[in-house]
Amino acid sequence: MTLNESIKSGPMRPAQIWICLMCVLLAMIDGYEVVAVPFTMPTIARVWNLPNSQVGYLLSAGIFGMALGAVFVSPLADKIGRRRHVLLCLVAITALMTVSGLCVSLWQLVAVRAAAGLFIGAMISSLNIIVSEYSSDRRRGLVMGLYGAGLPMGSALAGFAIAPMLKSFGWQAPFFFGSLLTGAMLLVVLFYLPESIDYLVHRRPADALKTYNRIAARMGYAPLDVLPQAGASSETLPAKVGLGELLQPPLLSRTVLLWFGYALLISCFYFANTWTAKIVSDATGDAYLGVRVAMLIQFGGVMGAVLYGLLTLWINGRLATILLLALGGLAFTLYAQFSGVLSAAMVLAFAIGICANGGVAAFYAISPPIYPTILRGTGVGLMIGFGRGLAIVAPLLTGYMLSNYWTPVDAYRFFAVVMAFSAVATLGLHMTYRNGQMAAAKA
Numbered sequence: 001m002t003l004n005e006s007i008k009s010g011p012m013r014p015a016q017i018w019i020c021l022m023c024v025l026l027a028m029i030d031g032y033e034v035v036a037v038p039f040t041m042p043t044i045a046r047v048w049n050l051p052n053s054q055v056g057y058l059l060s061a062g063i064f065g066m067a068l069g070a071v072f073v074s075p076l077a078d079k080i081g082r083r084r085h086v087l088l089c090l091v092a093i094t095a096l097m098t099v100s101g102l103c104v105s106l107w108q109l110v111a112v113r114a115a116a117g118l119f120i121g122a123m124i125s126s127l128n129i130i131v132s133e134y135s136s137d138r139r140r141g142l143v144m145g146l147y148g149a150g151l152p153m154g155s156a157l158a159g160f161a162i163a164p165m166l167k168s169f170g171w172q173a174p175f176f177f178g179s180l181l182t183g184a185m186l187l188v189v190l191f192y193l194p195e196s197i198d199y200l201v202h203r204r205p206a207d208a209l210k211t212y213n214r215i216a217a218r219m220g221y222a223p224l225d226v227l228p229q230a231g232a233s234s235e236t237l238p239a240k241v242g243l244g245e246l247l248q249p250p251l252l253s254r255t256v257l258l259w260f261g262y263a264l265l266i267s268c269f270y271f272a273n274t275w276t277a278k279i280v281s282d283a284t285g286d287a288y289l290g291v292r293v294a295m296l297i298q299f300g301g302v303m304g305a306v307l308y309g310l311l312t313l314w315i316n317g318r319l320a321t322i323l324l325l326a327l328g329g330l331a332f333t334l335y336a337q338f339s340g341v342l343s344a345a346m347v348l349a350f351a352i353g354i355c356a357n358g359g360v361a362a363f364y365a366i367s368p369p370i371y372p373t374i375l376r377g378t379g380v381g382l383m384i385g386f387g388r389g390l391a392i393v394a395p396l397l398t399g400y401m402l403s404n405y406w407t408p409v410d411a412y413r414f415f416a417v418v419m420a421f422s423a424v425a426t427l428g429l430h431m432t433y434r435n436g437q438m439a440a441a442k443a
Helices: 003-009 014-048 052-080 082-100 106-133 140-148 150-169 173-192 197-203 208-219 243-247 251-284 287-311 317-338 342-366 373-391 393-403 408-434
Strands: none
Touching: 003 197, 003 208, 014 052, 014 082, 014 106, 014 140, 014 150, 014 173, 014 208, 014 251, 014 287, 052 082, 052 106, 052 197, 052 251, 052 373, 052 393, 082 106, 082 173, 106 140, 106 342, 106 373, 140 150, 140 287, 140 317, 140 342, 150 173, 150 287, 150 342, 197 208, 251 287, 251 317, 251 342, 251 373, 251 393, 251 408, 287 317, 287 342, 317 342, 317 408, 342 408, 373 393, 393 408
C-alpha cells in the first residue's frame, strides 16, 4: 500500500492533524488580509473624503487581484509544487501588506491591493489541495469544514485587532500588523509544511524519493526504495492532460456548473463582507458598530464551515452545500426585510455568515476531487479565478447603485436571488453524479 493510500484509508495521525492545522492558520491569515480593507474602509473613506463610487474601486481591487492570481498564479503549483507555491505567495503577501500601509493616495492603494490579491487568491487553491490530500477519506469532509472555518475565523478576529488599531494608530496599522502575521507564518511553513504526495508521485521532481520518504517517516510509515507508479493511486490519469481537458467531456459539465455555482456564491460573499460595515456605519453614524456587525458575519462563517463539516458525516458534501446555499437565499431576504431593526439585523448578519462564508468552505471541499491530480491546482485555481473575476463587479456595482437609485434593502434582495441561483447550479452539479455522466467519484 502506498503512502497516499495509507493516508486515505487510515485514521488521522498527529502529523496529518498538524499539517491541516498549519493550513487552518494560513487560512486565518488569509481571512485577515481579505477584510483588512473593508474593515478599515470607513476610516480611509473619512480621511481621504472618498465617495461611494471610489470606495467601490478600492473594495474591488483586492478581488480583481485575487481573480487574476487564481487564474495565472495558481497553476504554478502544478509545476513547482504546492509547498514552494505557498512559500512564494507568503513572501509576496508579506511585502505587499507592508507597502499597503505606506500608500498616500487612493490609486496607489488600489494598485497595491490588486497586487497583493494576486497572491492571496493563488495561495488558497494550494491550501485546499494540501488539506484534502492529507485528510483520510472518512474524515475529509469534517477536516475540510474545519479548515474552511479558518478564513472566516481570521476575518472575525481581525475585527478585534483592527478596531483598536484604528483608534490608536490610524488606518495604516492593520496593514503593518498583517505583514507581521504573514511573515511569522512564512517561517512556520518553511520548516514544517510538507510537499503534496500526489505532486511528488505524478510530477517526480528532483529528490522526489528522498522527500517522499522524509514525509513517510514523519507519518510513521516505512520508506520505499523507489517511488510508486502514478497509476498505483486510486485515480487513473490520462497519459497527457492539458487545460483543454477541463473544457471537454466528461469534465465539461461539472466544470461549468462548479464554476458558475461558486461565482454566484462568491459574489454574495464579497457583497456581504465588503459592504456591510460601510452600510451599517452610514446608517448609524458609528463606524465601529459597522465593524462589529461585519464581524458577526465572520463568526457566522466559522459556524457555517463547522456545520458543513458535521453535515458531511451524514450526507453527501454536495447536498450539504446546496442546503447552505438555499438557506443563504432566505437569510439575505430576511436581512433586507428587517435591516432597520438593529437586533434583528445582527442576528441575520450572523445567519448570512453561516450560509455565505460556510458555502465558500463547502466549495473548497467539493472541488478538488473533481479534477485529476496533475490538473488539480489548475482546476481549483481557475474555479476561484473565474468566480472572483465575476465577483469583482459586486462591490463596484453596488457602490454605483447606492450612489444613485438603489437602497441597501434592494441590494440585499438582489443578492438573495443570486444565492438561490448558486444553489440551483450546485444541484445541477450533484445531478451529474446521479446521472452517471462520468465515473463515480466521492467528492
